[in-house]
Amino acid sequence: MRIGDAAAAVGATPRALRFYEQRGLLPPPRRTKAGQRDYTPEDLAVLRVVRHLLGLGLTVEDLAGIADRLPLLAAQPPRPCDPEAPGEPAVVGTAVVRRRIAALDAEIERLTRLRDALRAGLDPAPRRVTARAHPPASAGR
Amino acid sequence: MRIGDAAAAVGATPRALRFYEQRGLLPPPRRTKAGQRDYTPEDLAVLRVVRHLLGLGLTVEDLAGIADRLPLLAAQPPRPCDPEAPGEPAVVGTAVVRRRIAALDAEIERLTRLRDALRAGLDPAPRRVTARAHPPASAGR
DNA sequence: CTTGCCCTTGACCCGTGGGTCAGGGATTAG
């Protein structure tokens, strides 16, 4: 299967597939004798996992870090024997996921603070609850 | 006052000041006969307001859109007569602030969803509560 | 006058996840 079809099959673009490959997220697929990428069904399975995890909020870098385990993850069939199974990851390398969750939490908190500060400035009656952080700048990490 | 001192006075760098000016956020300051920027105390006041608002989470673009009103805002003294006064903006052009708050809210919600999805995948016992959005990708706009 | 710091503009760098050419080869249908 060539790149265009593979991309379409997982809802991506050829560019994205080459990009994942370049970032070490995907094992380089076989090539036809003319040099065109040729994706096997197994490759597609890994690709689907990658897209899934990216969709879940993991970054390309996160996945590059656990690229070696992705084929294993992809090899796991949907397991109809256990419908109560976890969302799907769980095996992925929980450390990565945990770190990403922590990063998301931190970002959410930062944005929430910014929003509240803005809202406090906007609202004429913050009932003296507002924290009034005087130091104006330094809002980005 | 030359750019280095002005920058130091508001806790920024010369580069940042030139950047604000270039983005139309700051009125171009006077120049010495040799072409060096010369900041007046009024310029500094505007600068401080800009830094404050950026620190509150407004973007450079937001401020460029209301650049004309910033000097007015800067001209308002701290008003010791009304210690219950709003955070400081309020006058800024509430529409901009409201839009930024809405954008922040949207981003916060998006990140929260991502985090929850990740957490659901991590946690082996989501008690069949998990939404299972099968369409994997398309998480960033 | 010279030294040393400050200022000028312009241009490229960061990270994220690719999009969009550009120029050339491969594959496939008619």
Added chain:
DNA sequence: CTAATCCCTGACCCACGGGTCAAGGGCAAG
């Protein structure tokens, strides 16, 4: 055989808020 698609690599583009470097000119003190 030819034309229409597809694919290849490499390179530059987006937003954000500046950081950093380069080459050249200004400014004050000794």
